[in-house]
Amino acid sequence: MEANFKASLAAVLKSEGGNDDDPADHGGRTSRGITQKEYDAWRSEHKLPRLDVWKASDQDIHDIYHDEYWAPLGDKLPIGVDYLYFDMAVNAGPHRAAVLLQEALGVNADGRIGPITRQAIATADAKVLVEHFSASKASWYRSLHQPTFTQGWLNRTGFVRTTALAMIAKGTPA
Secondary structure, eight states: GGGHHHHHHHHHHHHHOOOOOOOOTTTOOOEETTTHHHHHHHHHHHOOOOOOOOGGHHHHHHHIIIIIIIIITTGOOOOHHHHHHHOOOOOOOOHHHHHHHHHHHHHHOSSSSOOOHHHHHHHHHHHHHHHHHHHHHHHHHHOOOHHHHHHHHHHHHHHHHHHHHHHHHHSSOO
């Protein structure tokens, strides 16, 4: 739901934080969750010169998140579920988010959001879907065996779950 992008982006940015260059993080140098490598590719695609991701404008961050992580599926999902999916797409990539969404729906988890998955989304209870998706996320994070980050990912999963359920309860963007 496009109307929920602004609230969802604000919540994702809260989870992602500011600038980071943790040597233990495979993403490397990042700003607000956008890696230097992704920022370089995005700027190149837009015929813009290279720039340190730590100097990325808020508008660049907004556009990357909207066009690369929200637009492909966010508008087709119920409120709350849209944010939950978007957050996972940002954190682990759109394919992983799609697979976990499909697992939560009980359909073939092939990462392709086709008519079977869309039908399952359309008939799902949003609150139940949030609970199942959150459980799938937590299980996947634990399977990574990265103790440095596991508790933070689980905390984020809890925050996202609570926020998504609040969005559903409110019925409009948070």
